[in-house]
Amino acid sequence: MPHNILLVSHSDFPANSAVHVHHYANELVKLGCDCVVAVPYNQDSVKEMPNCLYSVVDYNHMEQLPSKFENGFPPQIVHCWTPREHVRKFCCQLSVQYDIALIIHLEDNEECVTSRFLGISLDNFDTHAERLLPHNLSHPRKYKDFLNTADGVTIIIEKLKDFIEPNISYLNLFPGVDSLEFYPRLPDLDLLKKLEISEKSTIICYTGNVHLANQEEVRELYLAIGTRNRAGKKTVLIRTGIDNNLDFLGENDLWVKEYVREMGWVKRAEIPSILSIADILVQPGGPDEFNDYRFPSKIPEFLAMGKPVILPRTNIANHLTHLVNSFILSDVNCYSLVETIDFLMDNPEIRSKIIQGGLEYAKNHLDWGKNSEKLLEFYDSVISVSCSGDEKHKLNQRFKLLIDDYQQANTVKLNLLNENLNNKNQYIQNQEYQISELLSSKQLLESEINAMRSSKFWKLRELWFGIKEKLL
Incomplete structure (x- = not known):
């Protein structure tokens, strides 16, 4: 039976997905597992949840993971809620650092959610749309590549099988309801x-x-x-x-x-x-x-x-x-x-x-308890598979995804630097043009003033000011 389990939430508490993660973590602890929950930020938000039996860590404190488990070892199973961008990057980094079995949970048509947020068909997803994509939505291409590296997939409704490759094992994992909170009662x-x-x-x-x-x-x-x-x-x-x-x-x-x-x-x-x-x-x-x-x-x-x-x-x-x-x-x-x-x-x-x-x-x-028992059985089936060439291939694919991310990030930085440099050059050219225009205007004014000083009117003007000064 797996002992160290990391559940990765795509949001902090008490968002609906994080509530699901909370209940599964609690139930798995009751079944004898040691669970840690990772949230993108604000690990203190777990205070919104009652009776927590697990530890919490922020994504950016990955190095603390082993110390969060009682035995001081890293996780065996990483079960992440959705393949969204910040989750994907976090889990790929975990794969580099630790030997893990990766399970991805699907709870939405990620392509539909991304398309509706951006207001475009994903057929038109281009570099500009990629820049607008927030970290908490799925990348139309990268989420598929990430999903194909999973050792197993859980789906909240069976229709989500449409997004899973036939060679990947899956579990239809219904949520539950806390009967201590939600039960028939008299109206308030x-x-x-x-x-x-x-x-x-x-x-x-x-x-x-x-x-x-x-x-x-x-x-x-x-x-x-x-x-x-x-x-x-x-x-x-x-x-x-x-x-x-x-x-x-x-x-x-x-x-x-x-x-x-x-x-x-x-x-x-x-x-x-x-x-x-x-x-x-x-x-x-x-x-x-x-x-x-x-x-x-x-x-x-x-x-x-x-x-x-x-x-x-x-x-x-x-x-x-x-x-x-x-x-x-x-x-x-x-x-x-x-x-x-x-x-x-x-x-x-x-x-x-x-x-x-x-x-x-x-x-x-x-029922959270019954559904967690099914989940634990699924974990057992995933980690019982020996490390075959296929599993090694999946790990290499996660490495490749990370390398692609770094290369893309560097390309974006380089493009931004070039864009900034072009903007600065354009600014300098504009400033030089404006200076040139001002110098031309200055020369024109000086010529006009010299012409006026040599005129009869200017001489009479100077004579008048001299007489006026003596009279005063």
Whole structure:
């Protein structure tokens, strides 16, 4: 059984991915492993997470890794969350320094996320787009090369198999839900009062940020709430999360905000109380290149809270059953949402059945402990493979990726130096031209002044000033 395991998060706490890493690290420790979690920066952010059984280190403190493990040795397994650029570079550097088995976790269609962020088709990804690519997104080419060096891959939803080469072993690794945080409970009446919501209102809840990949579907959710109120049915949407400066509603639809309570970013510990006052929980959207390849982190929490959940038929909904443990729509948009909310509020028996089915599904399939046992078995299978020529080839490929990074970084620096030099030369030329123009103007003025001094007018002017001085 592997002992020293390093889990590499692409974000600090308490981002959703980091929360997943937190729970897997804790459960693996309970199973007898020694775990360390690496975050890009701000290792103190782990204080946001309760009951941590593992150590934390920043990426830039790689040399401290062995001392973080009880036996003083480096990691055997490195399991990194996503192949994004800063994660890729960190793990390639680890491969140079330590003898590790590398496992990469996929939780998104990385190409879709990068494309939507940059606002271009990746067919048009060029040097300019590469400069605009932030470190926390995947490079369209390099992430594939990195993925092909993995000793194993975990995927959050089976559709992500599309991105894995057939020769690489994989595990379909569902997330879990903490039943000590998320469980059926009485509504938080103090919160209802604070938000000024009438108990006669139908309350819908959505806990999530708005970003370029989901802004249209969140807009549909807002419009559904507004439409229901215009029909005389009091409905309130409670939303947490940030908008990333996106005006996703547009000027003509701002009227719906009257029926929305936007709480912004809230501490994770507050989420269960917020969900407790909801009548229905909604995941908007529909099947597409983004949604098909992910597992929204809020869904396990929704199911475990004992609320009816409305979902689009994609990702996790393909494992659920309509009217048994969720209400599944082909597309969760404004019009379908209005009809479905009406149906669920008018049919308490069906609502109750869905609630019970959702709780049962969460208990059986979304358990951190059970899923961590499967993960540990997968680790065992990965490290039991002897170091064959193929594994050596993968290691050489990681070295090559690092060398390419250094060469590219040096090329970029050289280009910047040349660009700066060209700019400076251009600046000097401009300054020389301006000096030349000033000298020409100076010579012209001197000629004009000399001409004026030799004129009769200038002599009369000097005579007048002499007489004026004597008179005074």
